[in-house]
Amino acid sequence: xxxxEKLIVFPVPNxxxxxxxxxxxxxxxICYQYGIDSNGFGPYGFNTEKAEKxxxxxxxxxxFLEKDNxxxxxxxxTKIVQQFGxxxxxxxxxxxxxKIELKNYYIEKKKNEIKFKKSMVPISLPTEPLIMSLLNxxxxxxxxxxxxxxxxxxxxxxxxxxxxxxxTLIMFERKILLELKKNAxxxxxxFVELSSIDEIKAx
Numbered sequence: 313x314x315x316x317e318k319l320i321v322f323p324v325p326n327x328x329x330x331x332x333x334x335x336x337x338x339x340x341x342i343c344y345q346y347g348i349d350s351n352g353f354g355p356y357g358f359n360t361e362k363a364e365k366x367x368x369x370x371x372x373x374x375x376f377l378e379k380d381n382x383x384x385x386x387x388x389x390t391k392i393v394q395q396f397g398x399x400x401x402x403x404x405x406x407x408x409x410x411k412i413e414l415k416n417y418y419i420e421k422k423k424n425e426i427k428f429k430k431s432m433v434p435i436s437l438p439t440e441p442l443i444m445s446l447l448n449x450x451x452x453x454x455x456x457x458x459x460x461x462x463x464x465x466x467x468x469x470x471x472x473x474x475x476x477x478x479x480t481l482i483m484f485e486r487k488i489l490l491e492l493k494k495n496a497x498x499x500x501x502x503f504v505e506l507s508s509i510d511e512i513k514a515x
Contacts, residue, residue: 341509352513387400
């Protein structure tokens, strides 16, 4: 049987950036190709059953960092990576602690809003939760990424490149590559490491 699905690893391109080049030494990208024909062409995206199994097996306790229309930030449990944005994964206790920290911050902020409306003295807000700065595209984002990775909290930036690679996951943990390779092999998916996005066929 022809194996026509492929997990591809490649360095972060120098164009269409969403993270600083300062992080290139620790960051890398993965994309997924399926329905590959005899010439190596096929669509990109983590859309197949095998792709979803690899993601769910490799990234435990996957959560999406969501910002709603009112600006509130929260962590939502998820099983797949399809929406552009930032995902966290790893130790459930640490992730739950981040969720609680966010929730408590907004509770205290809401209390202050009520106090302000009633002309009461506001309380001192707790320090802004660390993961909120992940949504800032400047130095604080770089520092936060490094702090979270050093705390063994996994991060995924879901991005998109065209005309090659399509939906792409930017990650920062080198050790997770071994898990990706192991799980790809288990599900009989080719695992390929390339030196540039330019080596990927356009679609």
